Amino acid sequence: MLRCTLVFHVCLALFLCAGTVLSTNAAAADYHQYAFDNVKVTAINDRTNAFAAELFPTLSHYPDSKKLLHNGAFAGVVRTFLLQMGKKLILVDGGWGAGPHKGRTVEILRSLGYAPEQITDILVTHLDIDHVSGLINNGKRAYPKATLWITHSQYNAWTQGEPRNKASVAMARNVMSLYKDAGKMCLYHWGDAVLPKISAMQADGHTPGHTVFCVQAGQKKFYLLGDLLHAGDLQLAHPECSSQYDAQPARAAAIRREILQRCAQEGSIVAGAHFLPIGVVRTAGTGFAIDVKAVPAVR
Ligand SMILES: [Zn+2]
Numbered sequence: 001m002l003r004c005t006l007v008f009h010v011c012l013a014l015f016l017c018a019g020t021v022l023s024t025n026a027a028a029a030d031y032h033q034y035a036f037d038n039v040k041v042t043a044i045n046d047r048t049n050a051f052a053a054e055l056f057p058t059l060s061h062y063p064d065s066k067k068l069l070h071n072g073a074f075a076g077v078v079r080t081f082l083l084q085m086g087k088k089l090i091l092v093d094g095g096w097g098a099g100p101h102k103g104r105t106v107e108i109l110r111s112l113g114y115a116p117e118q119i120t121d122i123l124v125t126h127l128d129i130d131h132v133s134g135l136i137n138n139g140k141r142a143y144p145k146a147t148l149w150i151t152h153s154q155y156n157a158w159t160q161g162e163p164r165n166k167a168s169v170a171m172a173r174n175v176m177s178l179y180k181d182a183g184k185m186c187l188y189h190w191g192d193a194v195l196p197k198i199s200a201m202q203a204d205g206h207t208p209g210h211t212v213f214c215v216q217a218g219q220k221k222f223y224l225l226g227d228l229l230h231a232g233d234l235q236l237a238h239p240e241c242s243s244q245y246d247a248q249p250a251r252a253a254a255i256r257r258e259i260l261q262r263c264a265q266e267g268s269i270v271a272g273a274h275f276l277p278i279g280v281v282r283t284a285g286t287g288f289a290i291d292v293k294a295v296p297a298v299r
């Protein structure tokens with residue numbers, strides 16, 4: 001099994017950013033950018049993705065959440081992130097990719113002046129099809145010079161056992177094969193500092209091997225939550241409300257509350273793969289809320 005030695009030279013530059021503050025709820029926007037000390041974050045809206053009320057079997061327990069529904073669904077997106085840290089350009093999740101599902105990550109990156117060949121590393125929260133199919137383009141690696149980082153838990157979950165979703169498993173194996181055969185895949189463990197200033201946390205429940213990334217940005221921590229939540233407003237207020245997408249609903253609910261609680265205690269910044277607001281998480285009632293004004297976008 002492929003294993004890489006995690007030795008890196010930290011080379012971080014300061015980013016000076018200024019500009020108009022935009023609403024983080026602007027669903028039509030292609031991207032928003034943030035500057036967290038020495039980390040420049042571009043949150044890319046790969047495509048929109050509403051979540052039908054029926055995906056949440058216990059929704060009737062939370063009548064206050066009905067007002068969040070629009071045409072029977074919670075608003076959502078598929079989102080990817082570009083982290084610019086010194087000389088590294090790190091993509092977190094790959095989105096749907098161009099093709100029938102019309103993912104726009106590469107197109108939006110190009111519009112911002114980033115060529116796919118410039119991406120140095122790829123992290124994935126998990127290997128569901130909406131997170132990795134964009135890592136392939138016309139049967140080839142969409143990011144030819146990037147190293148794909150996969151936890152041992154992710155690798156084991158997606159290469160062994162009984163697939164819960166055959167299309168996702170086939171795509172995940174295809175993606176890993178392409179990068180591995182090119183010598184561009186590295187395995188690591190939860191808890192490792194996978195890249196400079198980035199640590200990987202166990203967050204399984206949505207899928208086996210699901211991973212949350214914690215980026216140390218100066219004095220602040222920035223958590224990339226992946227699919228810890230899908231309908232953000234609903235599941236922040238009611239973390240126990242898992243979706244049918246969660247392979248282990250009880251486990252997903254427990255780890256959702258545990259990580260949000262940790263982030264709230266720290267006053268950390270959070271962002272998810274399927275809900276738009278990026279901000280500082282805090283406790284609110286029996287759940288949580290996100291303060292978006294604490295984290296204004298710079299572009
Ligand atoms: Zn997802």
